[in-house]
Amino acid sequence: MPKPSSPYHHGDLRGACLRAARELLEEDGSAGLSLRAVARRAGVSPTAPYRHYADRDALLTAVASEGYGELAGFLAAAHPAPAAPDDLTAVAVAYVRFALAHPALFRVMFAEPCDPGDAERAAATATFSAYVTALVQNTFPGATAPDALATAVWALVHGLAFLHLDGELDATDPAAVDARVRAAVHAVLTTRGQDAR
Amino acid sequence: MPKPSSPYHHGDLRGACLRAARELLEEDGSAGLSLRAVARRAGVSPTAPYRHYADRDALLTAVASEGYGELAGFLAAAHPAPAAPDDLTAVAVAYVRFALAHPALFRVMFAEPCDPGDAERAAATATFSAYVTALVQNTFPGATAPDALATAVWALVHGLAFLHLDGELDATDPAAVDARVRAAVHAVLTTRGQDAR
DNA sequence: TGTACATCAGTGAACGCGCGTTCACTGATGTAC
DNA sequence: TGTACATCAGTGAACGCGCGTTCACTGATGTAC
Numbered sequence: 188m189p190k191p192s193s194p195y196h197h198g199d200l201r202g203a204c205l206r207a208a209r210e211l212l213e214e215d216g217s218a219g220l221s222l223r224a225v226a227r228r229a230g231v232s233p234t235a236p237y238r239h240y241a242d243r244d245a246l247l248t249a250v251a252s253e254g255y256g257e258l259a260g261f262l263a264a265a266h267p268a269p270a271a272p273d274d275l276t277a278v279a280v281a282y283v284r285f286a287l288a289h290p291a292l293f294r295v296m297f298a299e300p301c302d303p304g305d306a307e308r309a310a311a312t313a314t315f316s317a318y319v320t321a322l323v324q325n326t327f328p329g330a331t332a333p334d335a336l337a338t339a340v341w342a343l344v345h346g347l348a349f350l351h352l353d354g355e356l357d358a359t360d361p362a363a364v365d366a367r368v369r370a371a372v373h374a375v376l377t378t379r380g381q382d383a384r
Numbered sequence: 385m386p387k388p389s390s391p392y393h394h395g396d397l398r399g400a401c402l403r404a405a406r407e408l409l410e411e412d413g414s415a416g417l418s419l420r421a422v423a424r425r426a427g428v429s430p431t432a433p434y435r436h437y438a439d440r441d442a443l444l445t446a447v448a449s450e451g452y453g454e455l456a457g458f459l460a461a462a463h464p465a466p467a468a469p470d471d472l473t474a475v476a477v478a479y480v481r482f483a484l485a486h487p488a489l490f491r492v493m494f495a496e497p498c499d500p501g502d503a504e505r506a507a508a509t510a511t512f513s514a515y516v517t518a519l520v521q522n523t524f525p526g527a528t529a530p531d532a533l534a535t536a537v538w539a540l541v542h543g544l545a546f547l548h549l550d551g552e553l554d555a556t557d558p559a560a561v562d563a564r565v566r567a568a569v570h571a572v573l574t575t576r577g578q579d580a581r
Numbered sequence: 582t583g584t585a586c587a588t589c590a591g592t593g594a595a596c597g598c599g600c601g602t603t604c605a606c607t608g609a610t611g612t613a614c
Numbered sequence: 615t616g617t618a619c620a621t622c623a624g625t626g627a628a629c630g631c632g633c634g635t636t637c638a639c640t641g642a643t644g645t646a647c
Binding site: 297298312316327330331332335336338339340341342343344345346347349350353355356367370371372373374375376377378379 | 494495509513524527528529532533535536537538539540541542543544546547550552553564567568569570571572573574575576
């Protein structure tokens with residue numbers, strides 16, 4: 188049990204920076220997320236974070252990775268073992284809810300700035316992508332093109348999330364958002380285009 | 385015919401700012417888009433743009449509105465009178481191509497910063513939204529829930545655009561991107577969920 | 582148990598930067614008579 | 615056609631800001647003997 192307000196040697200500055208970053212994100216959006224602000228919030232000198240993060244991008248990447256984990260957990264909680272199209276709808280609703288509950292985090296997770304080559308981020312997105320593919324395979328075992336369908340499902344919910352986040356679709360009423368997501372997923376799965384061809 | 389390098393009284397500084405902003409966007413991404421940079425590029429003092437734009441946000445909004453118009457034109461050019469599911473696929477491909485051709489513009493168009501209440505932007509997005517709805521109604525005249533389907537289609541292509549833009553889907557090969565978009569749209573329109581219920 | 586020392590985490594002053602915006606101004610334009 | 619004047623577009627100096635990052639440093643910790 189460390190003293191609550193010990194000076195010097197913070198104890199877990201790495202974690203504290205992460206937490207501070209998350210708080211700033213919730214309060215000020217991604218714009219307010221500077222290394223200096225994080226240090227300030229963690230009660231530490233502006234340069235202390237450099238002991239734990241190479242630079243600003245490194246912090247952002249860590250935040251994004253954490254976000255991926257949380258999103259995966261949140262979706263899993265929405266339906267532990269999705270096996271039917273309706274289960275998939277529940278997961279879709281959860282995806283959009285997560286985005287609207289943590290808008291700035293979501294932007295950090297899916298925004299260009301973090302360099303695409305980063306290993307940590309690449310691993311996190313790969314895991315996530317695999318989750319979506321498995322999800323679609325379980326809910327549509329007989330699909331002709333499972334990979335394409337997985338991509339489409341991800342894109343669909345991702346698009347719904349961002350259209351709400353960016354104000355193209357009205358996000359003021361959470362219940363209405365849920366309904367819209369359900370309706371969109373349902374519409375897409377029951378509309379038949381011309382076959383084969 | 386105005387002199388090419390007339391000093392003072394630019395002639396069309398408003399338009400020049402817009403053009404400069406677009407160039408900066410293509411070159412440096414949205415990060416490089418400052419009022420000062422725009423003024424610099426337009427060959428004018430840092431404060432001259434204030435004659436034509438109330439502030440930075442006003443410029444951004446103008447750029448975004450222009451973008452909406454161009455996107456609409458680009459989609460219309462992809463298929464002037466879409467009337468079948470396959471035509472819709474062509475438009476979907478065009479949407480993603482536009483995003484990848486003008487990544488920073490696309491982000492400005494669909495990013496939070498511009499205040500959601502702005503009339504010009506609201507009008508532009510409403511027009512666009514109506515276009516998508518009409519598009520879906522023409523390609524799926526018998527759809528049960530045309531509005532929901534329109535939302536879903538927009539979300540699908542929007543999601544595909546951003547997943548490519550943000551590196552979640554590999555965008556290095558344009559032909560592969562086109563194919564992926566086509567496959568995703570096709571997969572979604574030929575997969576049947578459980579009906580009614 | 583006690584001391585010497587290497588290691589490590591955090592400090593604080595300083596750098597140079599570009600930004601948005603304000604202000605009082607001045608040069609060019611066009612209109613009224 | 616010529617002059618007086620109002621209007622407008624652009625200037626340039628200045629403000630205060632917060633940022634990322636560097637550097638040489640110092641205080642705390644833990645290990646070896």
